[in-house]
Amino acid sequence: MADLSLNLAGIKSPNPFWLASAPPTNSGYQVQRAFEAGWGGAVWKTLGEPILNVTSRFAAVGFNGQKVAGFNNIELITDRPLEVNLREIYETKKRFPNHAIIASLMVEPTQEKWHEIVKRVEEVGVDGLELNFGCPHGMAERGMGAASGQVPELVEKQTMWAKEVAETPVIVKLTPNITDITFTAQAAVNGGADAVSMINTINSLAGVDIDTWDTIPNVAGKGAHGGYCGPAVKPIALNMVAECARHPKINVPISGMGGVSSWREAVEFMLMGATGVQVCTAAMHHGFSIVEDMKDGLNNYLDEKGIDSVMDLVGKSVEKYSDWGNLDLNHQIVAKINNDVCINCNKCHIACEDTSHQCIDMLKDDNGNDILKVREEDCVGCNLCSIVCPVDGAIDMVDYANGKPPMTWNERQAAIGAASSCEVDLIK
């Protein structure tokens, strides 16, 4: 049995699965239920001046029968007074001393406000703080959340204010609603952050009802943008984690989140540099008990790989992630259709013929049976045929030994730059 325990910037938890700051961590009742179910930690729903919410608040985006492929919400931070939350945090921590409780915080961007809330929250014994610079809706209109998180100077300054009085580790939660998250992550590091977490939700409108023309969700016929999360955002989140993990100036642990629905995504995030993951949508969809499968799956994976501790996964794939200019232009793969498995649906042919490089021919074999065959010399190895193929094992993408030495775009451009220029014929 592998060691699943986690240490993120000094915050310890029995496993790497934390509930993210969100509706599932709204109260002591919920967090205690979560810990009983097996979650290793919880980031308490953001504390601040209690807000007022609207109904409705959530919307989900399904796709082809997959419910909750994406999830949109317009709920704000806690609507309960600080004292109520603090009392419940204290009680929960007392009952579960070995589980991590991190308080998510959001206040107006002044030194005084940050000092006050940090001191009051730490008095009840939290294990760490997470500064919410990511909430994209509602609070941002008041200058908090993503509005702060999109300005590196404000991220740095507020982190510094929190750190001036904090005695527990400070995690800075970043918004993805920015062109390059490494800028704000660096600002957090410059402000003294002990860790960063990402991603918060993405600006979104879940849909428009084409009969009523109302937005989804809507409040008495009027909508506002929300925050998008769930399985659909995982690739965006994973890239942002990876970009920060490989950045030389972002040298603090990363708590990863965004579409983690099973142990598999947790492994992906950790391989890409996350020290543990946070989960929300999957718990909202399936309940707290999903953590059992997450822990079992992760444990089995580690055992099969012969890895003693989950911490040994952290960052193992980061060196494999680089800039496009460092990829080998001469590496070549081609599609290989296994006609003994292929059902001749022709989806690969259609996809290739209509939208890729027209290299899959519809032929007859010696017995007159329909077969599909790839012209390898024309195949660009784009993967599209294998992506659209409905049958596992019918199309393999295989290495094609072209005998060419590796050459990256950057190497190519350096070589051309070192050569002289050439007289150019004007094309008329």
Add this chain to the structure above:
Amino acid sequence: MSTYQEFEIEREKIDFLLEKGYTIKGVTENLSGAFVEFEYQGNNPDKSKKERLHILHPDARKYFSTILVQQQRQKEVQ
């Protein structure tokens, strides 16, 4: 719609010059593709000093670049 033949034709032109003793001297790339200048390195006075190819196919553009990179690496070793 195969474009492989187009690549083959351009590769043969590049190989022909290389076999005749030319090396890649200069490259200019623009919206119309790559213009590659070859310089004769041999002693045959009947050969023109310079030849130029307009390379269009992406695989052919990879092909001459790979040769150029190799040429420069060989020079560095020498």
